[in-house]
Amino acid sequence: MTLSTSSDTLAATLRGRLLLPGSVAFDQAATPWNLAVRQPAAAVVEAADADDVVTLVRHARAEGLAVAAQSTGHGATGDVAGTVLLRTGRLDAVTVDPAAGTARVGAGATWAAVQARTAPHGLTGLLGSAPGVGVTGYTLGGGLGWFSRVHGLAAHRVRSFDVVGADGEPGTVTATSDPDLFWALRGGGGDLAIVTALEIDLVEVPALTGGGVVWPADRAGAVLDAFREVTASAPRELSVWLTRVEPPGAPAMVVVRAAYLGDDVAARTLLRPFDAVGGALTGEVRPVALADVGSITADRPDPTAGLSHAELLTGVDDDALTRLLTSPVGPVTVVQLRHLGGALAEADPDDGATGAITEPYLLYALGLAHAPGLAAAVRARLDRLPDDLAHLATGRRPATFLSPGERASAAYSPDALARLQGLKRSRDPHGTIRGAYPLIA
Template sequence: MNSTHPLARQVRGPVLAPADDGYAAETAAFQAGLEQRPDLVVGALDADDVRAAVRHAAARGMPVRVQATGHGVPAASEGGLLINTRRMDGVRVDPAARTVRVQAGARWEQVIAAAAPHGLAPLNGSAPHSGVVGYTLGGGLGLLARQFGYAADHVRALDLVTADGEPRHVTAREEPELFWALRGGRSGFGAVTGLEVGLVPVPRLYGGTLAFDGALLADVLRAYRDWTAGGLPDELTSSVMAIVYPDIPALPEPLRGRHVVQVRVAYTGDAAEGERLVEPLRTVGPRITEKLGDMPYTESPTIHADPTDPHPYTGTNMLLSDLDLAAVTEFAEQGGPGAEFFSVVQLQQLGGALARPPRDGNAVGHRDARYSLSVLSVAAQPEEAAARAFHGRLEEPLKPWAVGRFLNFLFGAVDPGRLREAYEPETWRRLEELREAYDPSGLFRTEAATGS
């Protein structure tokens, strides 16, 4: 039942306290291992609900967190007020302007479907069921990243409610400082209720995966280093994933229970040229599976085939200035068979458009990084500290090449020092000054302020 809390008379959506029916479902997140226990949760239906919730919290000194799908909830939390925006899922494409306008709870899969009839695509990531807003505010490193850059680079406008309870329309001309900060700065400025972002003219691509046995891990990584150092076109974005697949019927038989190394490719040029570009990787050795070909952009989520069911996980990443083969191979091997936690290791080439900031700039950091190396481990809340310590040991040999971190790939309990590593010192200083200016009481100073 809906709470009898006084705030329920000011909003259209549900207002729930811990004892109310539906509270657990309203606070649940895709990142299932981290429990949210707010004193109050508001299931917002529109921007007015968000505004009422923020004003209520501000009047009582309650910290505010915002959640849509909960893919990026950084830490378990107690107390305060949680605004769940998942019901605010409107999507409107303007094909002439090549933009899409989304509400705070919209998912990328909705945008992909709405843009496709117009021959357009968004700059989404590998998981189309994740939220548009949280992903984009954190930077957004997607399937077409080397050709078009970060999703944050393409934001045209944002609507949010700041700590004073007032709605703001933010563009490069209106509120330029806030516009700079929100695109890559992620949290601590307010509750975003809407976002306008550019689309790109990509109706199809050549892509898919080549999967090798884990015994070839070092060979695949060597080939990937040489391949990506050889002047690949910006139209090709790729990554390597290493995983020990569980032995379950839901997986294709060739992958079950095996240590597998997959190269994932997305290329917007023609299929014949894509075949030519990928050919050097085939010389590594026999493939367990190979699924490469021309596809409509609507099928691009099959390239990564990210899991769609909520599960507990924590993870981190490093941005690297160069690819030291021995150190990266050791990192991947330690996350493979016999690892302390079931883990997924991913290495991704950066560069191209990612290295070129938009004309008006934004807060996305470390554009000079050449690679991103990530590890994600399945770990529920009691195991999270041990998983983080495991990740720290994996990272140690790579520190000489580390230039920072990427915000979207920091999961779990993230200490302030690690968050700072996502930015250059001057960018961090500027972000902190703007947070103080727009939220002097620290209403939104929680790590989960803009979870996806």
């Protein structure tokens, strides 16, 4: 049965809105943050509360439909044909318990909202580089950010998940109430249940230092050498990302951005090899307020059209990375090397589906895709990245760095994937829940 035959029944039982194709409101609600992704959903439901999620899932199960949940749409893949797209943006309540060091976060809340409430207490969640990203989708995919070398993945800081299962029943999932599903939701993606809220542990940050320095592209080789030197002995409190940027119609640049959980004097000492490069165009490393952690990267807050690719790397081979970071990479706009390690490599596989990330580096590339011809050229260049990386790429990438068209299998070990797929078959045999990257293709 299609939704069109039962839409009136569903609409009458929702407190939120049911939107069908053919309206401006539907087009707006179905548009994700990445404008290069099209979402041919059968309908969109904008839930007013968790009860609406229960209503929708029960209706979808009865009608043989699937439900795909999104808050901001940052992780959208377009794999929603024939599904009901559930928008959770109104479930955005955030409450903080400073004494306990925890926060309860609704499924539609962004990291910016969490930071605004935790920062006054000297506390933070384990957010990524862009505060506008939704907490839930980021965390279900593991959650890799500035503080991960010290504190691990965001998923490992979840105490409980409020969910609606594929059977339409609401519940709270903890390590004791449902250890299998708790393990799976900590990094295993959104293919097993709809999360309506989560409780997370926060961490104390006495001081944060961060910022970026920009050089012309002809200094890239020297900057890469300094990057190797700094990351070879960096304490886990320091995270450094090296980026080559080729803006359309502008000179190429190389940028180093860093975040340090400590004071600016210690940070500048650790980053001193970059001072020796010389010729910097602009930038500085400075004390950063917790509420302003997004200023370190200054990621674009507005929707854009882009294509991306990521690879976890076993090292920094001279030839491959010199070609990627010192040679033109157009029409790709950004090629970024992130230093990992620390707590990421020490994670217990029993703590969550992602397990340990033992590769010391992550390469991430992005190109604008606002025109069909440009998109095709960017995709062709991104497809050649594994060849450029030769033996360095393991073929694995964190779930939040998967790109449309890729499969969940690229994010998990064979054992973890088999366990996740077993849970999918037993908990959702009818495929009522549709994650961005389905566990069973």
